[in-house]
Amino acid sequence: MTNLKTSRNAVFQKLPLATGSSFVINRYQSPNFETPWHFHEEYELVYCEKGFGNKFIGDSFSTYQEGEIAFIGKNVPHLFKADDSFYQADASIKPSSIVIQFSEDFLGKEFFNSPEMASMKKILLLSMNGLVILGDTKEKIKQVMIEMLDLGNIGRFAKLIEIFTLLSIGQELQPISVNIISGININDSLKMNKVLEYTLLHFKDDISIAEVASLSNLSESAFCRYFKSRTQKSYLSFVIEMRLNESGRILRESNKSILEICYECGFKNLSNFNRLFRKQFNQNPMEYRKNSEQ
Template identity: 30%
Template sequence: MKAHYFKIDQFEVPFRVQVDELPYFYNKYHYHPQNQLTYIEKGTGTYLIGNKIGRFAEGDMFVLGSHLPHVFMSDDKYFTDQQLGVRSVNVFFTPDFFSDKILFIEELSAFKDFISLTKAGLQFNSFSKKEILSDLPQKEGFSRIVCFLEIIESLIASKNKALAIDVLYKMEEPNPKMEKLYLFTFENFKSKISLSEVADLAGYSENAFCKFFKKNTGQTYVNFLNEVRISHALSLLQDPLKSITDVAYESGFQNMSNFNRQFFKKTNINPKTYQLKLHSL
């Protein structure tokens, strides 16, 4: 998927708050020099952060480092029924939010360590301080800064966080071949895709392509493709009436045994059990 450079207008204050209330989230793989904090207030879908694919849901928080390419792709239902709508609270702030001299103060050393971790992206499931985030857009001046620091403090103290990507994937400039491969995969994963097809697309032999993709992403193309398909399957399983067979084939799998195997590998549970648990909550 093409990583677009996303220009964020310069701002004089230490950070900028942006509330997005739209039919669906901005759906282009992009990056920018500012750090980004995104709270998903309404909406579900699949994220691609660097080389990592996963699901996001209401209540999730993401903190992304400078130049880390990402996209939050809304589920299909948001494109077919735009009355559903999505909402997120976003904070953009520069990596040098605090000066180096201030960061040497012992009380602020945790902030410096936290910013270092965000280079690879952090995900917080079911962020507990959502009321602070709800207040942030209405705050002004010094009160807004205090509110922002309270959010950062709660994230630093949170035990419920995970590294969003497996290998550091920072983009100063787009990689045209990887962009083309991502775009092709997300547009065609529901159909059969052969290794020779994507190798030709990138201009490599199959063997050379496998080395190229592994070097750039830390994983094989087949594994990446399976993750895209399983992420789509997870969204389809939100429908309690959807059959497992339909979910498998609509996600691009050609046989049930491979679908079940890949689903278990990703979630450590079989599809039917996942669907039943999801709708028994």
């Protein structure tokens, strides 16, 4: 899909531009929907057209659902990974996304500094934390992105400006990442991607720091420093976050008991699970399930 270079925080991605185009819009279907944890100099708008799974954006790990739209700032490390169920032999749906990518100077260095683009310039700054687009703004942008695929260059450009307008006037933009995390294009790089892939496979299991540190050829203490410098959180906190997000998904999508979900997601006792769940979601699991049904 793209050319990749290594980096300390993630894989650096160099985007190819089609002849006669100043920005990229494409529909990607699994397995090309998923790429390693990566970053690029372009801003990215991602409409998750089909499927669901997990996403890493900046310092945040969370699930994504079909129909979700995210706006990701330049050089912000990110990864979308479809749920394991889509990789089964009998899976009838292939995850797909529509992606728009543009550089800050794709229409010249002064474009976003013009008075007319002042509101959009603010949105670009907010996108450095990653944004989820909600409500009516999401539905309108989704429709525009679908329409763009069948248009010529001028039509696509006009629709992109329409998206800028919707983002600028919309009030339904929710930050994803607490801290601004930027990728750096230097050498020792795929360590982090190995850690993320391994953790996605094993976060429900008992994972030792020594086990994960070995993937990076680091000592336990060095790995802990390495991971925190790249995510602004400890590895243990990250694993707990993954378990809690998975428990939220199961609460929304099944009738399993709270105790069953607690153990399935890797927690050892119910009281600790309830305490951590409330801390992350500001409600207990039963309240979360009830509210998600409304």
